[in-house]
Amino acid sequence: MTHLWVGGEGDAKAVHVALGKRRGITLNTIQSTLKRLFEKGLLERDKISHAHVYCPRVTREEFHRGLLGELVSGLMHGQADAVVSAFVDLAERAGPEHLARLEALVAERRRKHERTPQ
Secondary structure, eight states: OHHHHHHSOEEHHHHIIIIIHHHTOOHHHHHHHHHHHHHTTSEEEEEETTEEEEEESSOHHHHHHHHHHHHHHHHHTTTHHHHHHHHHHHHHHHOHHHHHHHHHHHHHHHHHHHHSOO
């Protein structure tokens, strides 16, 4: 995904040249992985000549938001306080600017909810 986010698009051979050879991954594995990412809705593809050219369907931010959403949802069942507390701890350890950003995001969400009629 990172290769395609940076490069915009590529077929299996181009991805293999860029990543697979260096990491000892076969072209078949690259092709299978790209196909699975396409089937999961993370990539788009176009058939050009004899090859499929893939490009990201989601941004890196959307992808990470989705992963974190799934993780947090799984952990939240009965443990919401612990998850929220751990998240605040992580933001604090990352630095005061991250904690300030978290506070700003929470304040922004509160303002949205106050404006929205219930």
